[in-house]
Amino acid sequence: MISILFGCNNPNEPLGDINPTVNVDTTKYTDVVLINNSNLDSVQVFLTLPSTISIIGKFGMDSSNIYIQCQNINGKDTTYCPCKGTFWAQKGVEYHLGDSTPLHSVVVSFGVDNQACTAAQSLLGPDGKQLYPFGLNIFEFTVNTWWQNGKTTGANESFDISCVDGLHSVLRQHVTSFGPRDNRGLNPNFSAFWDYGYSDPTGNLVKFHESMNGISFESCVDIPGVYPYQCDLGYKSENPPTPCTNPKYPVKCSTKWGWGINASQLNRQGQGGQVVCEFLGFTKDAVPAK
Numbered sequence: 001m002i003s004i005l006f007g008c009n010n011p012n013e014p015l016g017d018i019n020p021t022v023n024v025d026t027t028k029y030t031d032v033v034l035i036n037n038s039n040l041d042s043v044q045v046f047l048t049l050p051s052t053i054s055i056i057g058k059f060g061m062d063s064s065n066i067y068i069q070c071q072n073i074n075g076k077d078t079t080y081c082p083c084k085g086t087f088w089a090q091k092g093v094e095y096h097l098g099d100s101t102p103l104h105s106v107v108v109s110f111g112v113d114n115q116a117c118t119a120a121q122s123l124l125g126p127d128g129k130q131l132y133p134f135g136l137n138i139f140e141f142t143v144n145t146w147w148q149n150g151k152t153t154g155a156n157e158s159f160d161i162s163c164v165d166g167l168h169s170v171l172r173q174h175v176t177s178f179g180p181r182d183n184r185g186l187n188p189n190f191s192a193f194w195d196y197g198y199s200d201p202t203g204n205l206v207k208f209h210e211s212m213n214g215i216s217f218e219s220c221v222d223i224p225g226v227y228p229y230q231c232d233l234g235y236k237s238e239n240p241p242t243p244c245t246n247p248k249y250p251v252k253c254s255t256k257w258g259w260g261i262n263a264s265q266l267n268r269q270g271q272g273g274q275v276v277c278e279f280l281g282f283t284k285d286a287v288p289a290k
Helices: 117-121
Strands: 030-036 042-048 084-090 094-096 103-110 138-143 157-162 169-175 195-199 205-207 210-212 266-268 273-282
Touching: 030 042, 030 084, 030 138, 103 169, 103 273, 138 273, 157 169
Parallel strands: 030 273
Antiparallel strands: 030 094, 042 084, 042 103, 103 138, 138 157, 157 266, 169 210, 169 273, 195 205, 195 266
16 A cells, blocks of 8 residues: 655645646647646646756646746756746646657656755755655656657657656556557557567567556566666666765666666657556655665
8 A cells, every 4th residue: 555645745735827638639649648646635746848948838837837946957057947847736637748849858756846866865844854865756758759740750759757866756657559560651650559678478579558666665676667766777777866875775676577678668669649647645654675
């Protein structure tokens, strides 16, 4: 059973002018859907895009949703960063990306802005205790990069839940696209299935449907589409970000599918359908892997 930590977000926080039902044509483009399915009436969502792209129009956000406490973009300090936005997600409501343009390496975090584990560990509550002793985990995606303006670009889509920087929330992800992959032309690639690089005994890629991270470092290992703590390649730790240091935790990577297979990242050729990420709650008393 998932333990939920209450009081991390204000359920009375105004939700603003967000229109959560903006859709795209999912027969051609990929829509990303965020849902707060936790016990909280609302949870704050933080979105980070590449520094050259604005959050305006994404998930119904406008200029009032720009998160201005943003620094060190391209090595420069700034107090105005349109590439970062925040909004409050009401319980049970679907918030749609609503954008068909190519988006690379988008980061979504719940309850707190994405940051290194050491920075998250330094955040203290009114009682002086660490708010995030195990760092933060995120949802990240790259979509609508396969086909644009009537032409196939050939760049794959991808998404995952990353606990590389730590763990503070329980996220569940699933897809609605299980179409074919073949070389008969462009259209069959729409709604193509997602995979995690593992082939079954017949040589066919295993299709991805759904996965969820656990409430401990140990339970985030060997799950398709989930990066374990400090395992930047999924199956090993090669060039990870700064680890947690207050205290420091041991590292265990995913090896269920064989050495060299990065089953932590979901990929596909093609686009269309939906990628859905559900926020199920904040972890409580999570324990590091042994």
